[in-house]
Amino acid sequence: MVEEMIHTKLTQAFPPVAQALGDLLFRGGKRLRPAITLLAAKFHPCDIRQVLPLAAAAETLHTATLVHDDVIDGALLRRGHPTLNAKWSPGATVLAGDYLFAQAADLAAETQNTRVIRIFSRTLTTICDGELRQLFSTMDWGQPKEEYYRRIFAKTASLFQAAAESGAIISGAPEKYIELLSAYGYNFGMAFQIIDDILDFVGDEEVMGKPAGSDLRQGTVTLPVFYFLQEDERAPELIRILEQERINGNGHFEEAVELIRNSGAIAAAEREARQFVGKAKDALVQLPDVPARDALAHLADFVVERRW
Amino acid sequence: MVEEMIHTKLTQAFPPVAQALGDLLFRGGKRLRPAITLLAAKFHPCDIRQVLPLAAAAETLHTATLVHDDVIDGALLRRGHPTLNAKWSPGATVLAGDYLFAQAADLAAETQNTRVIRIFSRTLTTICDGELRQLFSTMDWGQPKEEYYRRIFAKTASLFQAAAESGAIISGAPEKYIELLSAYGYNFGMAFQIIDDILDFVGDEEVMGKPAGSDLRQGTVTLPVFYFLQEDERAPELIRILEQERINGNGHFEEAVELIRNSGAIAAAEREARQFVGKAKDALVQLPDVPARDALAHLADFVVERRW
Numbered sequence: 001m002v003e004e005m006i007h008t009k010l011t012q013a014f015p016p017v018a019q020a021l022g023d024l025l026f027r028g029g030k031r032l033r034p035a036i037t038l039l040a041a042k043f044h045p046c047d048i049r050q051v052l053p054l055a056a057a058a059e060t061l062h063t064a065t066l067v068h069d070d071v072i073d074g075a076l077l078r079r080g081h082p083t084l085n086a087k088w089s090p091g092a093t094v095l096a097g098d099y100l101f102a103q104a105a106d107l108a109a110e111t112q113n114t115r116v117i118r119i120f121s122r123t124l125t126t127i128c129d130g131e132l133r134q135l136f137s138t139m140d141w142g143q144p145k146e147e148y149y150r151r152i153f154a155k156t157a158s159l160f161q162a163a164a165e166s167g168a169i170i171s172g173a174p175e176k177y178i179e180l181l182s183a184y185g186y187n188f189g190m191a192f193q194i195i196d197d198i199l200d201f202v203g204d205e206e207v208m209g210k211p212a213g214s215d216l217r218q219g220t221v222t223l224p225v226f227y228f229l230q231e232d233e234r235a236p237e238l239i240r241i242l243e244q245e246r247i248n249g250n251g252h253f254e255e256a257v258e259l260i261r262n263s264g265a266i267a268a269a270e271r272e273a274r275q276f277v278g279k280a281k282d283a284l285v286q287l288p289d290v291p292a293r294d295a296l297a298h299l300a301d302f303v304v305e306r307r308w
Numbered sequence: 309m310v311e312e313m314i315h316t317k318l319t320q321a322f323p324p325v326a327q328a329l330g331d332l333l334f335r336g337g338k339r340l341r342p343a344i345t346l347l348a349a350k351f352h353p354c355d356i357r358q359v360l361p362l363a364a365a366a367e368t369l370h371t372a373t374l375v376h377d378d379v380i381d382g383a384l385l386r387r388g389h390p391t392l393n394a395k396w397s398p399g400a401t402v403l404a405g406d407y408l409f410a411q412a413a414d415l416a417a418e419t420q421n422t423r424v425i426r427i428f429s430r431t432l433t434t435i436c437d438g439e440l441r442q443l444f445s446t447m448d449w450g451q452p453k454e455e456y457y458r459r460i461f462a463k464t465a466s467l468f469q470a471a472a473e474s475g476a477i478i479s480g481a482p483e484k485y486i487e488l489l490s491a492y493g494y495n496f497g498m499a500f501q502i503i504d505d506i507l508d509f510v511g512d513e514e515v516m517g518k519p520a521g522s523d524l525r526q527g528t529v530t531l532p533v534f535y536f537l538q539e540d541e542r543a544p545e546l547i548r549i550l551e552q553e554r555i556n557g558n559g560h561f562e563e564a565v566e567l568i569r570n571s572g573a574i575a576a577a578e579r580e581a582r583q584f585v586g587k588a589k590d591a592l593v594q595l596p597d598v599p600a601r602d603a604l605a606h607l608a609d610f611v612v613e614r615r616w
Contacts, residue, residue: 014440068406072399091380094402095440098376098409102432105413109426114417117425121413128407132322135400 001048002034005056009103017096020084025063028079028209033058033163035299036188040167040181042292044174050111051170057107057120058163064100065127065155067093072135073218080209116166123162130154138219139246141239145226149190156196157189164188183283184296191276191303197222198269199308201261207308213257219246223272227265234259273304309356310342313364317411325404328392333371336387336517341366341471343607344496348475348489350600352482358419359478365415365428366471372408373435373463375401380443381526388517424474431470438462446527447554449547453534457498464504465497472496491591492604499584499611505530506577507616509569515616521565527554531580535573542567581612 006025010018034055041051069075070083071093077083085093101124108120130151137143137151164185168178199208200215201224215222219242229235241256260266280300284293314333318326342363349359377383378391379401385391393401409432416428438459445451445459472493476486507516508523509532523530527550537543549564568574588608592601 014437014444016444017437017440068402071402089443090398092440092443094376094379094405095436095443097402098405099433099436099440101406101409102429102436105429106426106433109422109429112422114420114422114425117422118414118417121410121417124410125407125414128403128410129322129325132325132400132403132407135397135403136322136324 001052002031002055002059005052006060009107013099017099020088021096021100024067024084027081029059031059032299033062033159036160036185036296037163037167039292039296040164041171042290043168043177043181043287044171046171051167053107053110054116054166054170057104058159060100060107061104061120061124062159064097064104067097067100071097073214075210075214077210111170113170116169119162119166123158126154126158134220137221141221141229141242143221148221148223148226152190152193156193157186160189160192161185177287180283180286184280187276187280187283188300188303191273191280191300194223194269194273194276195304195306198224198266198273201257202266203308213253216242216256217253223269224260224265227268228260228263231268232263232265270304277301277304309360310339310363310367313360314368317364317415321407325407328396329404329408332375332392335389337367339367340607341370341467344468344493344604345471345475347600347604348472349479350598351476351485351489351595352479354479359475361415361418362424362474362478365412366467368408368415369412369428369432370467372405372412375405375408379405381522383518383522385518419478421478424477427470427474431466434462434466442528445529449529449537449550451529456529456531456534460498460501464501465494468497468500469493485595488591488594492588495584495588495591496608496611499581499588499608502531502577502581502584503612503614506532506574506581509565510574511616521561524564525561531577532568532573535576536568536571539576540571540573578612585609585612
């Protein structure tokens with residue numbers, strides 16, 4: 001039903017745009033954000049049709065950020081398929097992303113719930129702020145680790161939190177439930193992004209649909225990099241390779257990825273992701289024992305088990 | 309008060325972003341959209357503080373679209389100053405525009421009025437749709453004139469209409485007034501964009517702060533071009549120059565601008581702009597005779613008299 005709603009909205013777009021965005025939206029994607037939105041609405045009786053535009057808004061907003069990410073990173077592959085960026089001019093790709101932002105805002109507005117609408121507009125602000133901070137902190141190997149947590153909250157956890165919290169609000173659940181589901185979404189999102197950052201090093205390129213080490217190549221300092229720089233004696237070697245790569249792209253970049261991949265940094269980062277999953281599940285324990293609670297717990301486990 | 313509200317919101321941004329967007333927002337700009345929002349709220353007693361976030365949202369949304377326009381066109385000058393695009397990477401500029409879209413959505417949400425919020429999200433959809441249509445219709449010298457009206461409604465008139473209509477709604481004015489102010493905003497916006505398209509040919513480059521013929525250089529077919537192609541016997545010459553320019557940029561582009569500038573196409577387009585201004589003023593006549601009505605009439609006259 002969520003996909004149908006997204007699809008119906010897209011058909012109003014200028015035909016070549018509807019076609020290209022449709023390809024993007026309906027070829028892959030785990031639909032985690034709408035799933036969490038729908039499940040978070042299951043702790044209080046409500047009409048699911050009220051939750052649908054919200055779930056569709058979360059997925060559309062997520063896709064809009066992916067489109068702009070791909071322009072910014074110059075990425076040519078996502079989910080194993082050519083990005084919009086690979087096919088269109090940067091200008092057209094920027095506008096297609098803007099179009100999706102507009103659709104997301106419109107879907108959120110369809111809920112007619114000003115609290116939820118406000119959460120969405122604030123989350124969009126947070127996401128953009130996080131992306132800008134990430135861009136301005138590239139190649140800064142000495143940045144404090146707090147910057148990392150701030151960035152992954154902004155770029156990922158904030159939307160999972162918004163999805164869970166808004167789902168609960170729309171269902172009319174009591175404030176205590178809303179808080180718990182908000183905490184679930186936050187911790188789920190933090191774990192999700194840490195695993196994403198790990199998979200960038202250890203994931204199977206075929207399964208991931210993009211080349212390994214993409215983040216590091218952009219100069220984005222992720223959790224495995226922090227652990228490596230802090231705890232591995234080969235930290236100076238890593239920095240030397242990355243700095244040489246930055247200056248003249250001397251082709252030793254693969255060695256940098258290898259260094260991190262085969263170090264203790266991966267396991268250390270994974271332990272942290274598991275801690276966030278634990279906190280997400282702790283929040284669930286305090287909620288009523290309905291089937292949606294088990295589904296959310298399984299989703300949290302999936303986050304650290306996933307391979308793509 | 310509107311500028312103060314925009315400024316206060318900006319200070320929450322990541323400092324280098326707040327600085328750059330502040331330069332952009334507070335160095336020029338006629339503030340027509342907030343002016344129209346505020347004036348449209350003057351036909352029914354209301355607290356101006358309710359209208360302020362709306363007026364700020366209109367200006368912020370407008371600025372967001374300018375930032376992305378400059379990325380898409382590769383423009384280096386706007387209002388006589390370097391664009392953000394000229395100073396930052398395309399990626400950072402895209403994100404700065406996104407940040408302003410988010411701020412605009414948040415300001416609109418502050419009104420807590422779901423009807424107004426919906427108008428804003430639909431307008432953003434319309435604007436993006438128009439920009440995409442413009443991009444996909446460049447260099448298409450045979451496109452129907454209806455495409456032009458559709459595009460200028462989408463990229464310009466829709467936001468003026470939304471500003472006027474929303475101002476009236478927030479003030480609590482009767483539906484009849486809302487309709488009339490909506491018609492004013494629509495016709496004002498259509499006239500505004502036609503004059504903009506004329507100034508691109510005849511405007512003083514110093515005063516405009518950008519080179520003449522910028523639209524034509526992008527391949528955007530505007531009203532003077534339509535008139536020239538329809539009514540001037542030198543139409544085939546113009547197409548020959550433009551096609552040569554497209555293929556090998558042979559430096560005769562200035563001649564194309566000269567052809568249109570010195571033809572009857574400029575006066576014909578101006579007559580059309582004046583017709584739209586006439587319709588905008590017709591809508592005002594049916595509204596109560598308050599000082600805001602005169603101010604809106606003067607603004608409509610300014611649109612066709614302006615030189616920048």
